[in-house]
Amino acid sequence: MSPPLSRRALLQAATLAAAAPAASYAASGRAVAAVPGMPSAAAPTTWSVRPFGLEDVTLGRGVFADKRQLMLDHARGYDVNRLVQVFRANAGLPTGGAVAPGGWEGLDGEANGNLRGHYTGHFLTMLAQAYRGTKEQVFADKIRTMVGALTEVREALRRDPVVLSSEGKFGRAAENVRGSYQYVDLPAAVLGGASAITLSAWVKPTHDANWTRIFDFGNDTTRYMYLAARNQSGVPRFAITTSGPGGEQGLNGTAPLPVNRWSHVAVTIAGGTGTLYVNGTAVARNASMTLTPAALGTPRNNWLGRSNFSADPVFAGAFDEFNVFSRALTAAEVGELQGRRAAEASTGRGDLASYAFDETSGGTFADASGRALTATLRRTWGGPSHPGFLAAYPETQFIQLESMTSGDYTKVWAPYYTAHKILRGLLDAHLALDDARALDLASGMCDWMYSRLSKLPDATLQRMWGIFSSGELGGIVEAICDLHTISGKAEHLALAKLFDLDRLIDSCAANTDILDGLHANQHIPIFTGYLRLYDATGETRYLTAAKNFWGMVVPHRMYGIGGTSTQEFWKARGVIAGTISATTAETCCAYNMLKLSRTLFFHDQDPKYMEYYERALYNQVLGSKQDKPDAEKPLVTYFIGLTPGHVRDYTPKQGTTCCEGTGMESATKYQDSVYFAKADGSALYVNLYSPSTLTWAEKGVTVTQTTDFPKEQGSTLTFGGGRASFALRLRVPSWATAGFRVTVNGDSVPGTPKPGSYFSVSRTWRAGDTVRITMPFRLRVEKALDDPSLQTLFYGPVNLVARNAATEYLKVGLYRNAGLSGDLLPSFTPVSGKPLHYTLDGTEWAPFFEGTEDPTHAYFRRSxxxxxxxxxxxxxxxxxxxxxxxxxxxxxxxxxxxxxxxxxxxxxxxxxxxxxxxxxxxxxxxxxxxxxxxxxxxx
Known part of the structure; x- marks a missing residue:
């Protein structure tokens, strides 16, 4: 094999921008094979097995179908216009009264909503998976609604802002949607150097944020004159200064301006006296004002809705009339303006400036003062650097990240992570519906990212991706590689390489464990992407690093349920008991470890990957979903605390976190790893014992798996369709030590299945053939690596937990009635009518996968x-x-x-x-x- 291309070489190759890309699968000689489930409908030849599509595997009745049904019901009823609300707002488009989901997915969420947009991507993926698994039209309709809205958003972001006309006090009004970052820019001469002035405006605030400006005229934070809708006390404030905040001469109102109602505000200055009027009433007067607009000269920044202080929020709401007079109106004149337009009042229009905001299109506002001071609608951040940009917030987070040296999620919170979720959702939408709009949006996003990142030095990129939280990038590499298989653009493969975190890759490739202290979910999904880069480039360091990384987590940083991390971070290798807390096992980590495990299995059919998959799927992932319906929230855990008596929280942080997002995805793809096929079609892997039906179109056969596993200790496979020859490879779980047996049409299959392997049955299969698998369960314990006395209990694949409100570890003895097989179950008493439920010394033990709010003990002290x-x-x-x-x-x-x-x-x-x-x-x-x-x- 020729030496792998360096990042710089790839970037240089990408600049050729050939229609048939130099780095695509086809051009590199890496042939592809058709496979459902890949965005490109193709799998790399590096995969020795391949997955089936979600549409190829139908779930039967059982615990997975029951959990999925709850999520499908949630998806059917949820108004997806709420999910695109923040995107529409960012583009200055009407939001139709939709209310964002809240929590992390909104303007008022943690860190001021700096992660907004991520949940929309998750929801798109969930809908796409739901449609592929059920073919219900409701899911397709919701996808098309969201993709259509995002298409409109990108188009709006590409152009200059356009007025959003709404009903005004007298006629039409110009509305600035909250989250749009839009303001009105007035010409420099608007104040006219006046020494006496009246500024009069009709405003309808739609949010109660402090320090939003109705107007602000100034050069900087030293020389300015503003009227804030609310100060720190929540009341209007006018101020003028030539020496910064300490020199402000001001007027404070007495009551807040009401939200969602029109208010008239006016400020007059003349003869050393300033007066603030609200709805025709003088609410503040200052007779010691020595400053007038003339003292400001000709300000550079003359804004409606924007502050000269960059940290202040942009005004959200509507403007109707705004008039500037070169004299101080009398109280009577101000009062007259309460009932009619200035043009119809004795005052007439403002002689310095007069804007009626009656425009219904375009991005400018006419001045009726006779001075022709046309105003322009603008965004505080200007506009995107590339037409492919798509986000629910300005590009500023991405720009700021490029100069950051340490993380601060209140300023920059994982923008590329959010971009990944949106990109992934669009790719999944395209895969589900063959929607060209979704593919175009996804491709544009990657073109935009490449346009930014390809210009940065390697050192900057390495620093960015190593910054905690702010530099988190999720599984974006995997998504970009998937897009590259469709687009074939060299730039897209080059873009994927720009996310290399060399210190992490090189350490893991050398099998040097550097995970202590790292943020777990920031790093797990990176390795699935690196595997896809190996597929595309042949660079073995990616594959080696991913395999070694997996081995650093499993079992060395894995809890019994399959989860990893404590307070989102990893601690020292082998420390399990010493890291148990109320914030262990972040649910996203399990989601991403499952994805990494299955992708590793595509390359290397080591049974340990599917052993882990079964553990984490049947325990943490199933157990992370509450067993009750909810129209508003998906009811999925963030952390799963493993401390004694912990009660699972299924609606953390208002229910729109990363883990709720991945939880929605998990609940609509339970069938994705039940079966895999050998790449050449010579074998079918049965990885999980789950009621399901596989349609293997290439072979012309169906395989129906009938079981109540894990309540049933076995499964039955029935073949339908035509005749086909292949090996049936049945996973023998490592816990199946009590005797794993296989019969075909009632006859025992010779051979001794080895726990922790695959048992192969080769024949020409015919319709009606029946394979019966029995695998007796045993009750066993697993000991914490750093404290053998701290143990967790398993019955077959199922983690059993004690339901007890005590907040100290229970002391449990298990040998008292142990069976000759070593099975500990005889020490327990079965609970009648409740499979997999037992009692011991008055305490009930139940499967962790049951999503209840009972206090549980996943670990106990062996005594x-x-x-x-x-x-x-x-x-x-x-x-x-x-x-x-x-x-x-x-x-x-x-x-x-x-x-x-x-x-x-x-x-x-x-x-x-x-x-x-x-x-x-x-x-x-x-x-x-x-x-x-x-x-x-x-x-």
Missing amino acids: EPKVVLGGRDSGVANPAKADGTTLLDEIWAGAPFSGKGTLVTRVRSTVDAWVSAGLLSRADGDKVVNTAQAASYAP
């Missing part, structure tokens, strides 16, 4: 104070070695036992060794052996 065998108490204290291993631990480590005699032999040999080591007296040892001989045991 076996006495040697009890077969329910008989020997009266001997259970001794322990220095490492915590007890006598009972060593006895039961020999399980399974073929019979009672084998168990007794194990007890005797273990006792003899402990007596010889001085850890147990001979008398106590004899009591233990006698107890073992006298007891009876479950199988």
Whole structure:
């Protein structure tokens, strides 16, 4: 293989912009094979197995279908106009009264809504997956509504702002939608150097933010004259100064301007006296004013709705008349303006400036004063640097990131992460509906990103992607690579390479663990993208880094449910018990680890990847979704606390976080990894035992899996369609140590399935063929890596948790009635009518995947104070070695036992060794052996 291209070489190649790209799959000689489920309907040849599309696998009745139904109902009823509200606002378009979802997805969310737009992308993906899985028209209609709205938004962002006309006080009015960053720019001569003045305006605020300006005339934050709709006390304030805030001469109102109602405000200055009027009433007077507009000279910045202080919010609301007079109107004249337009009043129009805002199109406002001072509608941030830009906020976050040296999410909060969610949603919309508009929007976004990032030095890029939070980029590399398979544009592949974080890649490629202290979800999805870059470029460092990274997380930073991270970060390798908190296991991390695991499996069919997939899917992902309907929220966890007595919070931060977003996606793609096919069609992998029907069109067969797994300890596969020859590869879970058995049409299949492998059955399959898999469950414990006494309980694939309100770890003994197989289940009592529910010492144990609000104990403190065998108490204290291993631990480590005699032999040999080591007296040892001989045991 020729040496991989460097980033700079790729960028140089990209500038050629050939229609048949130099770096595309086809041009590089890396052939593609048709595969449903890829945005391009093609899979790279580096994948030795391939997924099926969501439309190829239908879920049957069971826990997955039940959870999905809750999310589908939420999606069916949700008004998607709410999701595009912030996009419309940013573009200055009418929002139709839609209310943004809130939380992170709104202007008032955490960090002032600096992540807004991300949830819209998640929702698009969810809708696309829902449509592919159900073909319900309602989902297609909602997708088309959103894509249409985003198309309008991009077009609006490309052009200069256009007036949004609304009903005014007297006629029409110019409205600035909240979040549009729009203001009215007046010509420099508007104040005319007047020493006496009246400024009169009709305004209708639509938000109660402090320090929004009705007008502000000045050069900077030293020389200015403004009228704020609300000051820090929430009342109108007029001020004029030539020496900054400390020199302000001002007037303060007495009551807030009402929101969503028209108010008339006027300021007069003459003869050293200033007066502030609200709705015709003088609410403030200052007779010691020495400054007039003449003192400002000719201000550079003459704005309606914008402040000379950049941190102040832009005015949200509508302007009707704005008049500037070169004299101080009398109280009577101001009062007259309450009932009629200035042109109809004795005052006449303002002689310095007069704007009626009756325009219904265009981006300028006529001046009726006779001075021809045409005003212009503008954005505070100007406009996008490239016509492909699409976001729910200005491009300023992306620009600021380029010069940041440390993170500050109140200023810049992961703009490329948000861009990824939007890009991913558009690609999924295109995949689901073949919507060319969605593809065009996605391609434009990548063209825009390339236009910015390709101009930056490598050092700047490395710094950006290493900044916590602000530089988080999500799975954008994967999405760009997926787009590249469609577009074939060299720039798109080059763009994906611009997100290389070399320190992370090189360390992981060298198998050097540097994860301690890193933000988990900032880094997990990067590696799925790097795998896709390996597919596109052949650079093996990407593949090696991704494999090694996965091994640094599993099991070294993995909790029993499959989750990872504490307070969103990783700690030292191998520290599990020492990191358990109320903010462990961020749900996004599990979502992205599942995606990484399945993508690794496409390259390397190591069963450990699907072992992890089953663990995290059946426990954390299922358990992150509450089991009740809700029209407003998806009801998905952010963190899953693993502390004793923790109650899951399914609506954190008002319900629009990253984890609610990925939770919506997870609940509409449960079937995506049940089956994979060998790339050459020679084998079908059954990875998960889930009720479902696969339609394998290439083979002309269907495979229907009938099971109530995990309530049922097995599954049945029934073949339909025509005849087809291939190997059926059935995953043998590592926990299936009690005997995994397979029959075909009732006949046993020879061979010994090995736990933690795939068992292959090869034949020519015919319609009606039936494969039965049985896999008896055992109850077992898993110990925390750094504290063996802290344990979690599993029954087959299912994590069982204690439902108990105690806030300290429960002390639990499990050996008392252990079976000869080593199964701990006989120590528990089944709960009648509730599969997978048991009691022990008065506490109920239930599957973690049940989305309830019960206080739970995922971990408990193992306590076996006495040697009890077969329910008989020997009266001997259970001794322990220095490492915590007890006598009972060593006895039961020999399980399974073929019979009672084998168990007794194990007890005797273990006792003899402990007596010889001085850890147990001979008398106590004899009591233990006698107890073992006298007891009876479950199988």
